[in-house]
Amino acid sequence: MAEISAKGLPESIDSVVEILAAEDYLAGRSLATVLFLALKMKRPLFLEGEAGVGKTEVAKVLAKALDRPLIRLQCYEGLDVASAVYEWNYPAQMLEIRMAEAAGVSDRDRLEHDIFSERYLIRRPVLQALQSAPGRAPVFLIDELDRTDEAFEAFLLEVLSDFQVTIPEFGTVKAAEPPIVIVTSNRTREVHDALKRRCLYHWVDYPKAADELAIIRRKVPGCDEQLSRQIVAYVQRLRTIDLFKNPGIAETIDWATALTELDRLALDPETIADTLGTLLKYQEDIARIQGSEGQRVLSEVKAELLAAG
Amino acid sequence: MQTPGTGSDKRDGIVGSLPVQGEGRLADNIVHFARVLRKAGLKPGPGAVIDAIEAIDTIGIGSRVEFHAALASIFVKRHEDQPVFDEAFAIFWRGRDLVGKMIALMSPVALDLGERQKPKPGSARVSDALFAEKNRPVRERNEPDIEIDARLTVSGQEVLRQMDFGQMSSGELAQARREIERLAMPFDKVSTRRFRASTRGRYVDQRASMRQALRTGGDLMLPRFRERRQRPPPLVVLADISGSMSQYSRIFLHFLHVLSERRQRVHTFLFGTRLTNVTRQLRHRDPDEAIAQCTDAVADWSGGTRIGETLRLFNRQWARRVLGQGAVVLLITDGLERDDVETLGVEIDRLHRSCRRLVWLNPLLRFSGFEARARGVRAMLPHVDELRAVHNLEALGDLVRALSGPPERDADPRRFLASMKGVS
Numbered sequence: 001m002a003e004i005s006a007k008g009l010p011e012s013i014d015s016v017v018e019i020l021a022a023e024d025y026l027a028g029r030s031l032a033t034v035l036f037l038a039l040k041m042k043r044p045l046f047l048e049g050e051a052g053v054g055k056t057e058v059a060k061v062l063a064k065a066l067d068r069p070l071i072r073l074q075c076y077e078g079l080d081v082a083s084a085v086y087e088w089n090y091p092a093q094m095l096e097i098r099m100a101e102a103a104g105v106s107d108r109d110r111l112e113h114d115i116f117s118e119r120y121l122i123r124r125p126v127l128q129a130l131q132s133a134p135g136r137a138p139v140f141l142i143d144e145l146d147r148t149d150e151a152f153e154a155f156l157l158e159v160l161s162d163f164q165v166t167i168p169e170f171g172t173v174k175a176a177e178p179p180i181v182i183v184t185s186n187r188t189r190e191v192h193d194a195l196k197r198r199c200l201y202h203w204v205d206y207p208k209a210a211d212e213l214a215i216i217r218r219k220v221p222g223c224d225e226q227l228s229r230q231i232v233a234y235v236q237r238l239r240t241i242d243l244f245k246n247p248g249i250a251e252t253i254d255w256a257t258a259l260t261e262l263d264r265l266a267l268d269p270e271t272i273a274d275t276l277g278t279l280l281k282y283q284e285d286i287a288r289i290q291g292s293e294g295q296r297v298l299s300e301v302k303a304e305l306l307a308a309g
Numbered sequence: 310m311q312t313p314g315t316g317s318d319k320r321d322g323i324v325g326s327l328p329v330q331g332e333g334r335l336a337d338n339i340v341h342f343a344r345v346l347r348k349a350g351l352k353p354g355p356g357a358v359i360d361a362i363e364a365i366d367t368i369g370i371g372s373r374v375e376f377h378a379a380l381a382s383i384f385v386k387r388h389e390d391q392p393v394f395d396e397a398f399a400i401f402w403r404g405r406d407l408v409g410k411m412i413a414l415m416s417p418v419a420l421d422l423g424e425r426q427k428p429k430p431g432s433a434r435v436s437d438a439l440f441a442e443k444n445r446p447v448r449e450r451n452e453p454d455i456e457i458d459a460r461l462t463v464s465g466q467e468v469l470r471q472m473d474f475g476q477m478s479s480g481e482l483a484q485a486r487r488e489i490e491r492l493a494m495p496f497d498k499v500s501t502r503r504f505r506a507s508t509r510g511r512y513v514d515q516r517a518s519m520r521q522a523l524r525t526g527g528d529l530m531l532p533r534f535r536e537r538r539q540r541p542p543p544l545v546v547l548a549d550i551s552g553s554m555s556q557y558s559r560i561f562l563h564f565l566h567v568l569s570e571r572r573q574r575v576h577t578f579l580f581g582t583r584l585t586n587v588t589r590q591l592r593h594r595d596p597d598e599a600i601a602q603c604t605d606a607v608a609d610w611s612g613g614t615r616i617g618e619t620l621r622l623f624n625r626q627w628a629r630r631v632l633g634q635g636a637v638v639l640l641i642t643d644g645l646e647r648d649d650v651e652t653l654g655v656e657i658d659r660l661h662r663s664c665r666r667l668v669w670l671n672p673l674l675r676f677s678g679f680e681a682r683a684r685g686v687r688a689m690l691p692h693v694d695e696l697r698a699v700h701n702l703e704a705l706g707d708l709v710r711a712l713s714g715p716p717e718r719d720a721d722p723r724r725f726l727a728s729m730k731g732v733s
Binding site for chain 2: 013029030036037041079090093094097112115147149187189190201202203242284
């Protein structure tokens with residue numbers, strides 16, 4: 001059984017691997033080490049890597065494994081404080097003013113204090129992540145940070161280093177217990193050094209063949225053993241040729257699921273041509289693999305598997 | 310004995326106060342390792358050293374993989390640094406005597422020593438500024454005095470504005486550079502999803518209205534407005550520096566330097582047979598220094614051209630990183646492709662589909678009878694939004710105006726395509 005501390009956090013790198021595996025996520029040794037460090041040192045973890053290598057999944061699985069709530073902030077261009085941190089409930093505030101008027105309240109300080117109170121505060125993800133139930137700090141996922149702009153990144157500096165936000169009318173909200181922060185980026189833009197410096201950094205790579213096979217076995221249990229070997233060998237080979245967008249693990253799983261649903265037991269050119277859309281997402285890549293190059297890859301993969309026995 | 314207050318002394322002091330002091334040598338080694346990384350070009354701050362020691366203290370010394378992962382998560386902050394880190398890690402945590410030699414080989418600092426003998430380009434300018442009187446007759450000895458006078462008059466400037474960069478003397482080029490610095494830069498703007506306060510915006514700013522209302526105790530509630538904030542889109546410049554463009558390369562670099570200085574989010578790439586990102590080099594404030602750093606960074610100055618191949622590289626390695634958020638692309642090339650024209654067609658099509666606006670600047674367009682005859686040019690034309698000349702100051706001015714407004718008719722590449730059909 002995994003060693004778990006009183007606070008529900010794993011006590012060793014092995015137990016990190018174990019609790020993630022229990023949720024069907026197979027983490028490499030280095031990812032497990034970095035995750036363990038992030039939990040121990042209470043630092044945000046910055047995950048970078050190609051699309052579809054399981055960056056977002058880490059946060060989701062971690063939340064499940066640690067039995068913590070998952071709070072997700074999906075970034076986009078123009079994300080602002082009102083939709084990321086907090087907003088005042090204006091209609092309710094206006095009502096409050098009218099009511100106060102009707103009741104004949106004339107003390108302005110008191111009115112202001114009433115209006116900007118917690119009652120009228122709408123909490124958005126960042127604020128939710130900072131105000132958690134005691135002992136159960138949430139997993140806070142800041143997804144695809146590269147999609148937002150530099151201004152929001154700068155704002156995050158305060159949140160990620162001190163785990164607090166300042167609301168001018170209300171005061172500073174500080175997390176009693178810092179949330180477990182996971183930041184992901186697809187590298188469509190360089191994220192500023194200042195932000196990365198506050199985080200632990202890890203580059204999530206495509207898995208090795210053996211690991212990928214293990215992932216397929218877990219995620220697509222109905223998949224034929226022979227077929228899953230072929231799928232993994234084929235995808236690994238595709239990643240070595242010069243495609244515009246390499247297939248990620250998510251795509252491999254999709255493909256394996258698709259082939260299993262179609263009751264295939266082995267790869268053949270026709271099946272590949274029909275289902276290639278689950279694996280490759282650019283027309284140029286699909287056209288290339290549907291041609292002679294795909295044939296070559298397939299025959300190489302089959303020869304390789306035959307040689308391996 | 311080191312003088313107190315130097316950087317390394319401070320760092321050592323920090324380490325000494327850490328709880329892992331008992332394990333002495335390991336902490337020392339990590340401090341030393343951080344210095345090695347710093348010499349190899351990574352940028353670990355003093356804080357990183359403390360973090361690293363804390364991290365190792367947390368996981369304990371177990372397997373090499375864990376030790377490597379823990380140190381990497383602290384010291385590596387960019388994926389590009391990973392190979393350097395791996396190399397340094399492999400060498401450092403094996404035998405310490407090797408390090409010095411290897412680092413001396415790998416380190417840019419060591420290389421720098423050799424180059425220091427060469428006078429810095431910036432220093433030439435400084436001495437120019439200090440001893441302008443002395444130097445002037447020597448520098449301009451080949452030019453008749455009368456020309457210097459002419460440049461100061463209006464008509465002289467007019468001549469300069471329409472003169473081809475390729476035909477300018479060094480003195481005229483210097484004058485042209487000064488003109489470029491005076492050029493207004495494009496101010497194209499796109500709306501963002503952010504807002505700012507405005508007196509006549511389209512949106513009601515509820516928050517500001519509420520605060521305003523409270524000031525009067527809620528008796529009077531007047532709406533406050535806000536509007537969408539606007540900012541220039543990212544600009545990506547791909548400039549050809551092959552032999553056929555050599556007359557123009559330097560003056561364009563000057564233009565690009567001014568552009569990068571005045572505008573945020575400008576990314577510049579130079580290409581001949583390979584692709585070089587010189588964004589960082591052009592950020593240098595001194596124009597001479599910036600351009601000298603560009604030429605140092607480029608290995609294929611005034612060589613051949615492989616437009617298709619370099620565009621392919623750009624599309625694969627950089628497009629997704631710099632073309633986000635609706636970038637405008639300036640492609641500066643004469644379109645004389647020696648390689649496979651088919652690749653060129655495919656890649657420029659891909660580039661066109663991943664940016665907001667693709668403007669092709671072609672100095673060959675200076676000839677009034679320009680026809681799209683070259684195969685490379687014909688492959689590229691259908692995929693650009695605009696085709697413009699950039700052979701003199703006036704054309705640069707036009708470019709700036711064109712970028713500030715919507716696409717213009719006279720730059721539509723289709724008119725060349727029409728004449729192309731007539732030819733074939």
